[in-house]
Structure formats: C-alpha cells, structure tokens
Amino acid sequence: xxxxxxxxxxxxxxxxxxxxxxxxxxxxxxxxxxxxxxxxxxxxxxxxxxxxxxxxxxxxxxxxxxxxxxxxxxxxxxxxxxxxxxxxxxxxxxxxxxxxxxxxxxxxxxxxxxxxxxxxxxxxxxxxxxxxxxxxxxxxxxxxxxxxxxxxxxxxxxxxx
Amino acid sequence: xxxxxxxxxxxxxxxxxxxxxxxxxxxxxxxxxxxxxxxxxxxxxxxxxxxxxxxxxxxxxxxxxxxxxxxxxxxxxxxxxxxxxxxxxxxxxxxxxxxxxxxxxxxxxxxxxxxxxxxxxxxxxxxxxxxxxxxxxxxxxxxxxxxxxxxxxxxxxxxxx
Amino acid sequence: xxxxxxxxxxxxxxxxxxxxxxxxxxxxxxxxxxxxxxxxxxxxxxxxxxxxxxxxxxxxxxxxxxxxxxxxxxxxxxxxxxxxxxxxxxxxxxxxxxxxxxxxxxxxxxxxxxxxxxxxxxxxxxxxxxxxxxxxxxxxxxxxxxxxxxxxxxxxxxxxx
Numbered sequence: 029x030x031x032x033x034x035x036x037x038x039x040x041x042x043x044x045x046x047x048x049x050x051x052x053x054x055x056x057x058x059x060x061x062x063x064x065x066x067x068x069x070x071x072x073x074x075x076x077x078x079x080x081x082x083x084x085x086x087x088x089x090x091x092x093x094x095x096x097x098x099x100x101x102x103x104x105x106x107x108x109x110x111x112x113x114x115x116x117x118x119x120x121x122x123x124x125x126x127x128x129x130x131x132x133x134x135x136x137x138x139x140x141x142x143x144x145x146x147x148x149x150x151x152x153x154x155x156x157x158x159x160x161x162x163x164x165x166x167x168x169x170x171x172x173x174x175x176x177x178x179x180x181x182x183x184x185x186x187x188x189x
Numbered sequence: 190x191x192x193x194x195x196x197x198x199x200x201x202x203x204x205x206x207x208x209x210x211x212x213x214x215x216x217x218x219x220x221x222x223x224x225x226x227x228x229x230x231x232x233x234x235x236x237x238x239x240x241x242x243x244x245x246x247x248x249x250x251x252x253x254x255x256x257x258x259x260x261x262x263x264x265x266x267x268x269x270x271x272x273x274x275x276x277x278x279x280x281x282x283x284x285x286x287x288x289x290x291x292x293x294x295x296x297x298x299x300x301x302x303x304x305x306x307x308x309x310x311x312x313x314x315x316x317x318x319x320x321x322x323x324x325x326x327x328x329x330x331x332x333x334x335x336x337x338x339x340x341x342x343x344x345x346x347x348x349x350x
Numbered sequence: 351x352x353x354x355x356x357x358x359x360x361x362x363x364x365x366x367x368x369x370x371x372x373x374x375x376x377x378x379x380x381x382x383x384x385x386x387x388x389x390x391x392x393x394x395x396x397x398x399x400x401x402x403x404x405x406x407x408x409x410x411x412x413x414x415x416x417x418x419x420x421x422x423x424x425x426x427x428x429x430x431x432x433x434x435x436x437x438x439x440x441x442x443x444x445x446x447x448x449x450x451x452x453x454x455x456x457x458x459x460x461x462x463x464x465x466x467x468x469x470x471x472x473x474x475x476x477x478x479x480x481x482x483x484x485x486x487x488x489x490x491x492x493x494x495x496x497x498x499x500x501x502x503x504x505x506x507x508x509x510x511x
Contacts, residue, residue, distance in 0.1 A: 032200055039354055046441040050455060053477065114475040114499055116440040116459050118277040119207040133211060137277050137300060139459060139475040139499070146502035148472060150309060153275040153300040155214065177275055177300070180307035193361055279438040280368040294372060298438050298461060311470060314436040314461040316375065338436055338461070341468035 034122040034130060037162050041132055042120050044160065044167045049115035049136075052187065057099050060188070064092045064169045065161060072174040072189055074181070075154065086185050099188070108186045110143040113151065115189075129170050132158040136174070138189060152176045152189065195283040195291060198323050202293055203281050205321060205328045210276035210297075213348065218260050221349070225253045225330045226322060233335045233350055235342070236315065247346050260349070269347045271304040274312065276350075290331050293319040297335070299350060313337045313350065356444040356452055359484050363454055364442050366482065366489045371437035371458075374509065379421050382510070386414045386491045387483060394496040394511055396503070397476065408507050421510070430508045432465040435473065437511075451492050454480040458496070460511060474498045474511065 032038075044063060051059035064070055072087040089095040116137040124131040133155060140151035154176035161170050174189045193199075205224060212220035225231055233248040250256040277298040285292040294316060301312035315337035322331050335350045354360075366385060373381035386392055394409040411417040438459040446453040455477065462473035476498035483492045496511045 032204060035200060038200065039357060039360065043354060043443060046443050049441055049457070050443065053457065112499070114457055114459070114477075116277055116279075116438055116457060116475075118279065118438075118440060119210055121204060121207050121211065135210070135214065135275055135277060137275070137298070137459070139472065141475070141499040146500040148475065148500045148502070150300065150311070150472070153277075153302070153309065155275075177273070177302040178307040178309040180309070193365055196361060199361065277438055277440075279440060280371055282365060282368050282372065296371070296375065296436055296438060298436070298459070311461065311472070314438075314463070314470065316436075338434070338463040339468040339470040341470070 032122075034125070037130060037167070038120075038122060040162065040167050041122060041130060041160050044169070045117055045120060045132075045134060045156075045158070048169075048172075049117060052189075053112065053114055055112060057102075057187065058096065061092045061096045061099070064089075064095060064172070066092050068092060068168070068170050068172075070095055070169070070172045070188070072176065072185065074179050075175050075177050076179045078175050086181070087188060095188070102186055106186055108184070111140050111187075112143070113187060113189075114139040114141070126159065127170075128163065129159040129161050132156075132160055134158070136189070152178070152181055193283075195286070198291060198328070199281075199283060201323065201328050202283060202291060202321050205330070206278055206281060206293075206295060206317075206319070209330075209333075210278060213350075214273065214275055216273060218263070218348065219257065222253045222257045222260070225250075225256060225333070227253050229253060229329070229331050229333070231256055231330070231333045231349070233337065233346065235340050236336050236338050237340045239336050247342070248349060256349070263347055267347055269345070272301055272348075273304065274348060274350075275300040275302070287320065288331075289324065290320040290322050293317075293321055295319070297350070313339070313342055354444075356447070359452060359489070360442075360444060362484065362489050363444060363452060363482050366491070367439055367442060367454075367456060367478075367480070370491075370494075371439060374511075375434065375436055377434060379424075379509065380418065383414045383418045383421070386411075386417060386494070388414050390414060390490070390492050390494075392417055392491070392494045392510070394498065394507065396501050397497050397499050398501045400497050408503070409510060417510070424508055428508055430506070433462055433509075434465065435509060435511075436461040436463070448481065449492075450485065451481040451483050454478075454482055456480070458511070474500070474503055 120134040157173040159171040281295040318334040320332040442456040479495040481493040
C-alpha cells in the first residue's frame with residue numbers, strides 16, 4: 029500500500045487547526061491572528077451563497093491586522109449576550125497542493141453555550157477549506173474559508189468561528 | 190512504551206473513512222462505491238435491532254454494484270425534501286485483524302440540514318464497525334456496518350450514511 | 351518546519367482517550383478503571399465553577415478503586431431511566447509536560463440516547479484536561495478533568511463521562 033502524500037506534514041497541519049479552535053474556545057481569541065499570515069485571508073460564508081457564487085460573507089478579513097481589529101471591536105464595542113463556543117473538528121485531509129501551500133479540508137461543528145442560562149445548541153456545522161503554508165518554522169494559514177451549512181445562522185456573528 | 194500494532198496503516202485507514210464521509214457531504218455520493226470492494230457489504234442497522242440479533246436493516250447492500258443502484262434510484266426516482274449531511278467522525282481505532290483485513294471502530298455524528306428552510310438537527314449518532322482491506326494499492330472496505338443509537342430515525346433514509 | 355515535541359507519543363495518547371470513550375459507549379464502563387492509575391484522579395466539573403475556583407464537582411474520584419465503587423453503585427443501586435452515551439472527541443493536543451507526565455487537551459461532545467423512547471440530545475460538551483503517564487508499558491491517566499460548558503446539566507450524572 030502506498031503512503032499518503034504530504035503525510036509528514038499531517039500532524040503539524042492538524043495541530044494548527046486545533047490550535048485555532050482551542051484559542052477561541054478558551055477565550056484567547058486574539059491568538060488566532062498569529063496563526064494567519066499577515067496577508068492571509070479569513071472568510072465565513074454560507075454554503076447557499078458559495079454554491080451560487082454570491083460574494084456575500086458574514087466575515088471577510090483581508091489579513092491578520094483586519095482580523096485583529098474585528099476581535100478588538102468585539103471586545104470593546106459589541107453589545108451581546110455572553111456566550112462561548114466549543115469546536116468539534118473532524119475529517120482533516122490534505123487533498124493537494126497549490127501555490128506552494130497545502131490544500132486542506134475538514135468538517136466542523138460548533139456548539140454554543142449561553143453564559144447566563146446555560147442554553148446549549150448546535151450553532152453551526154460545515155466545511156473548512158484551508159490553504160496552509162508549511163515553508164516557515166511554524167505552519168500558518170494563507171487562507172481559511174469556513175462554509176457553514178445552514179442559512180439560518182443568526183446574522184450577527186460576534187465571535188469568529 | 191510499546192508502539193500500537195497496525196500503526197503504519199492508521200493514517201491510510203483514517204483517510205479512507207474521511208474520504209467516504211466527504212464524498213457524501215460534498216454530494217459526490219457515487220464516489221463511495223469505489224471505496225467498497227466489489228463483493229463488499231454495507232449495512233445500516235439500529236443498535237436496538239443489532240443487540241437483539243434482529244436482522245432488519247435500513248440499508249443492506251451486498252456489493253458495490255448494489256450500492257451504486259441504490260444511489261442511482263436516489264438521484265432519479267426518490268421524491269424527498271432536499272437536504273444534506275455533515276459527518277463528524279471520532280475515535281477511530283484499529284482493534285484487531287480478521288480474515289486478512291483490519292477491524293476498525295469509530296463513532297459518528299451526522300448533522301442534517303434541510304435546504305429549503307435551513308433547519309439543522311442531529312440526524313444520527315452511533316458506531317461504525319469496519320473491515321478494511323489494506324492489501325491493494327489503495328485501502329478499501331470489505332465491510333461497513335453503521336449502527337445508529339436511536340430507533341426514532343426516520344424510516345426513509347434517502348442518503349446513505 | 352520543526353517536528354512537534356512529544357510526537358512519538360501522540361498516537362498512543364489519542365488511543366488511550368478513545369479507549370476510555372469506547373468502553374463507556376459500549377457499556378463496558380468498568381474497563382475505564384484500568385486506564386486510570388491506582389492513585390489517579392478523575393473529576394467532572396462545570397466551567398462556571400472551575401473559572402471561579404469553586405471546588406464543587408459532579409464526580410470526584412480519588413483513585414481507580416473509588417471510580418470502581420461508583421460504577422458498581424450505578425450498576426446495582428441507582429434507579430434511573432436507561433440511556434447510553436456516544437462520545438465525539440476532537441482537537442487532541444499534547445500541550446506540555448509536568449511531573450513526568452504529558453499534559454493533554456481535547457474537546458468532547460456527548461450525545462445521550464434514551465433507550466425507551468429513543469430521544470436523542472446533546473448531553474454535554476466541554477474540554478478535558480488530562481495528565482498522561484507514558485512511562486509504563488501502556489499509557490494511563492494520572493488525572494482526568496472533564497470541564498463541561500453548561501451549568502444546566504442534569505444534577506444526577508449516572509454514567510461517568
């Protein structure tokens with residue numbers, strides 16, 4: 029049986045995805061900015077829009093600085109009912125290579141818990157399409173594209189996925 | 190500390206399970222037929238029936254051709270409200286060897302999203318008992334047995350798990 | 351790119367976590383006692399209490415023998431509606447080393463299915479903080495700390511997580 033290509037990078041890529049999720053779940057959200065390349069891209073789109081080529085995204089950050097700004101405004105300006113996420117990731121596969129980066133696919137499920145009443149629900153599920161740069165000392169995201177399954181996600185997404 | 194037996198095959202087996210799930214989630218359902226041996230077996234049974242030795246299964250395909258037929262009828266004949274799945278897999282373990290194949294266990298959770306209103310729910314959870322043939326160039330399933338936890342799954346399962 | 355530290359132990363640690371979950375899901379709950387060191391610690395606490403340093407825990411077993419007692423009383427004395435769990439684990443990371451053990455983080459989601467009516471729901475989600483001893487032939491837990499997200503978990507937790 030042939031070995032999988034890119035197998036040597038698998039663990040580091042997997043760990044990068046887990047690191048992003050855990051930073052958010054542990055409310056150290058600012059830390060995700062260091063996992064995105066300075067000129068990287070981070071988007072959150074519905075499957076409905078994406079399948080139709082519609083450009084509208086819930087989040088669309090061009091670069092780590094823009095993502096940092098968004099998180100800052102979340103900390104300072106946004107008024108919202110306190111809640112936190114729990115990420116469940118699955119099916120991480122390195123499916124190819126493009127532009128010197130690894131193309132990665134994975135599935136996600138986010139459970140949201142409201143701090144006040146403890147209400148717990150599936151907030152979002154979907155697929156992530158990542159492009160990961162493994163040329164440096166630590167792997168980082170060139171592109172993260174979250175595509176969530178259901179259009180009925182609440183319009184205001186405060187915490188990034 | 191001793192290494193786990195079968196460790197060299199782990200990544201390829203894991204990738205095979207992910208490939209099956211992703212083909213369904215991305216609506217390339219026909220592709221799963223190539224992951225099952227021509228004379229392989231694919232079944233979907235409730236834990237209730239399985240624990241009692243009751244033979245009734247929601248899906249019972251004897252071979253890749255029969256599975257292909259079922260998917261074809263889904264595409265052409267079945268009338269159902271459009272929906273899609275999101276597979277979350279976990280706990281993949283190679284637990285032994287039998288008949289020249291690896292015995293694999295894993296847990297699954299499938300979130301179903303209705304295309305029209307975006308309604309999202311846990312459709313099924315359970316365990317998969319797989320028998321994987323790793324003797325060829327690519328690993329393939331000799332047997333896939335999905336055992337779902339709840340009897341209240343809707344009778345008509347259109348899309349395979 | 352540098353390799354991850356502790357990478358050689360990763361698979362064995364992952365398998366240990368999966369083994370614990372599968373023993374419970376397959377109703378071989380007694381088996382988890384063999385995965386905890388004789389003087390190990392197993393606790394289940396809410397995020398709410400933990401963040402405030404409140405000591406109250408739903409389960410707090412000092413050692414494998416105490417855990418065995420608890421499971422025995424569950425089998426013999428507790429009166430409860432029959433149900434079972436399905437564990438979905440994700441994001442397993444070895445984050446450091448302390449006292450000769452590996453420090454491990456992971457996320458969990460437990461789906462609970464009632465045997466009688468088949469009712470299925472997210473019972474708990476959260477993070478696990480593990481300390482794993484890999485010095486012996488088989489890895490074992492020195493400490494397992496389940497921290498669940500929602501305070502509204504039902505007070506009586508019969509089956510351990």
